[in-house]
Amino acid sequence: MNLFPQLASNLPAAVLSTLAALAYALVAWAHPRLGSLQARALLAITWGLHLLALLAGLLSEPVRFGFAPALSVTLWLVLTVYLVESRLYPQLRARWALALMGAAVMLLVMIFPGAEHPTLPSVWMPLHWALGIAAYGLIAAAVVHAWLMQRAERAMRSGVTSDTTMPLLTLERLTFRFVAAGFLLLSLTLLAGWHFSELLNQRMVWNHKTVFSLLAWATMGVLLWGRWRLGWRGRTAVRTLYVGAGFLLLAYVGSRFVLEVLLLRP
Known part of the structure; x- marks a missing residue:
């Protein structure tokens, strides 16, 4: 059994997911040692890596989706909200918890990349998915x-x-x-x-x-x-x-x- 199916099916997504997981782990480990601006900058870089990993996975052929990618999109949306709000409310502190969840979710995506969807019953089905995941977020x-x-x-x-x-x-x-x-x-x-x-x-x-x-x-x-x-x-x-x-x-x-x-x- 291949423990990391993405390594065989989608190497770019696997590499980006690994980098995002390591970046999340670095945020969790280093945030007490960093200033507020440095921590936000590191988290923003991690946000970007996570987005690239999502795009590499969701834009692949065939499309793969499942419980772990759904969690990944949800966490990315939560992190997006946090980055915006932390600029408006600098006292908002949840970096450590979000970073730990992010590292865990990226590992889950690598192990469980989801089922393949070679054909869709409707061209509008992605809209249904997008609305559902946005509600999750x-x-x-x-x-x-x-x-x-x-x-x-x-x-x-x-x-x-x-x-x-x-x-x-x-x-x-x-x-x-x-x-x-x-x-x-x-x-x-x-x-x-x-x-x-x-x-x-x-x-x-x-x-x-x-x-x-x-x-x-x-x-x-x-x-x-x-x-x-x-x-x-x-x-x-x-x-x-x-x-x-x-x-x-x-x-x-x-x-x-x-x-x-x-x-x-x-």
Whole structure:
């Protein structure tokens, strides 16, 4: 068994994925020793390597996609959001956690590059994928902000103040903005999936992916309604977000993980 299938199927993607994994590991190891500007510059270089690895994998012939590439695109989107926000809010610090996740995800992509898709049932299918992955990225960004919000709340309750802690209300506002944007894209993803089923004269397939996607959509909708009508915040809002994000993770990544890793099916 070839432990790194990309070495045989797509050498440029494998080389770029390796460089990105090493760059992420370097960020995780060196960030306490670097200044803020140096750390951001190194992370920006890593972001670029990750993007090149994504393009080399997604633009190959035939296209390969699966749970690990989906995680890779999601993490890259989260990192993109972080790089933009860290310019607006210099006290935002999550480099170490993102770097560790990035190194792990790049290794996963090398081991599990996904199934081949030599033909697509519709030329618009990539739009459906793009909407779904963008929804993943925005909800993942909301989860990261919710985690930072919990950390800031614990620090405030313990009486610890720090120049690197963002205001709690700012984190809360950003969290719900990402939830709302992710909910909108998830709604469009489900509508696009239903539309493609109609175009192909197929009924909507009620498999694990569909069920978990609808559960995630309903949970995010309840969260936004609770925020709007009941003023949900704090632990109630964060726990509901985590549940919805868990459903969304199981929808595609979880289903493909079971097929590719546990059942060894493309």
